[in-house]
Amino acid sequence: MNDSESMDLTGKLLIAMPRMGDPRFAHSVVFVCAHTADGTLGLIVNKPAPDLRLDDLLEQLNISKGPAGRDIRVHFGGPVEHGRGFVLHSADYSVSEATLDIDDRFGMTATQDILVALAEGQGPSSALLMLGYAGWAAGQLEAEILENGWLVADATPELVFAADSAAKWAGALKTLGVDPMSLSASAGRA
Numbered sequence: 001m002n003d004s005e006s007m008d009l010t011g012k013l014l015i016a017m018p019r020m021g022d023p024r025f026a027h028s029v030v031f032v033c034a035h036t037a038d039g040t041l042g043l044i045v046n047k048p049a050p051d052l053r054l055d056d057l058l059e060q061l062n063i064s065k066g067p068a069g070r071d072i073r074v075h076f077g078g079p080v081e082h083g084r085g086f087v088l089h090s091a092d093y094s095v096s097e098a099t100l101d102i103d104d105r106f107g108m109t110a111t112q113d114i115l116v117a118l119a120e121g122q123g124p125s126s127a128l129l130m131l132g133y134a135g136w137a138a139g140q141l142e143a144e145i146l147e148n149g150w151l152v153a154d155a156t157p158e159l160v161f162a163a164d165s166a167a168k169w170a171g172a173l174k175t176l177g178v179d180p181m182s183l184s185a186s187a188g189r190a
Contacts, residue, residue, distance in 0.1 A: 007142060009035040011103045013159070014042060014141075015151040015172045018183050024079045027169045030134050030150075031088055031160055033100060033108045040136040043088050043108070045128060045160050046168035047076040054129055057085065058119050061112065068121025075165070077130025086130045087114045090157060093124035105157050126161040151176060 014030040030042040054072040058065050077086055091107050093099070098111040107124070117123030136144070144150055153175050162168060170180040 007035075009040065009141070009152060011106060011155055013045075013153045013155045013172050014145075015153055015169065015176075017148055017150065020149055025134070029159075029168045029172045030078075031106070031155055033086075033088070033102055033133075035141070037138060039138050040134075040141045042134040042136075043077040043086055043128075043130045044075065044134060045088065046165045048165050049074045049076050049131065052131075054115075054118060057129070058115065061115065063112070063116055063119050065119045066121055069119045070121060070123075070127075072118060072127055072129050073165075075128055075130045077132045078134030080133050080135045082132040084110065084132065085115070086110045086133055087118075087124075088128045088130065088160070089114070089124035090126040090161070091124075093117070093127075106155070106160070126157060128161060151178070 009032045012032050014032060016025045016028040020026055028044045029046045031045050032040060032042045034041045052074040054070065054074065055065060057074065087109050089107050089109065091101065091105050093114065094101060094107055095109055095111065095113045098113060099107045099109045101107050114123055118127065145152065153172050159168060159171050159175070162171065173180045173183070
């Protein structure tokens with residue numbers, strides 16, 4: 001299958017279908033940071049880590065928080081490398097080679113520079129902090145999409161950075177004109 005060349009998913013959202021076999025991705029909305037012939041890297045944008053905030057990570061990393069420091073919820077970004085932090089953010093922030101410029105609306109930085117900036121009340125206007133990421137080998141994601149494991153939607157900053165993480169899955173489906181209730185019914189909820 002050579003569809004990966006014609007299907008660039010960078011900057012798109014993956015919306016988990018209710019029958020997703022992997023419980024780690026149940027009702028997930030994944031922002032695709034990079035999609036190449038070698039594989040795919042994405043971050044789950046709608047699974048906040050319970051009781052974990054930016055302040056907790058700053059303390060662990062011995063980064064001082066200034067009076068204007070921001071309070072950002074930490075999310076479960078995916079099942080790979082749980083101890084590694086990633087910040088998905090608006091494109092108004094960039095640190096030379098450290099930032100992956102995804103498109104004109106989104107960037108991703110995985111160095112402590114951005115945490116220091118956030119702690120000082122600076123950095124990007126919008127940001128989500130993730131621990132871990134979702135990764136797929138070459139062709140693996142395309143196969144999962146063909147098996148109806150994921151729907152693909154356009155990403156908007158309003159949806160990705162929305163404060164209500166619980167509403168992102170339904171919100172992403174609605175951008176495609178899909179009623180979440182019509183899908184949920186087929187999932188056999190208890």
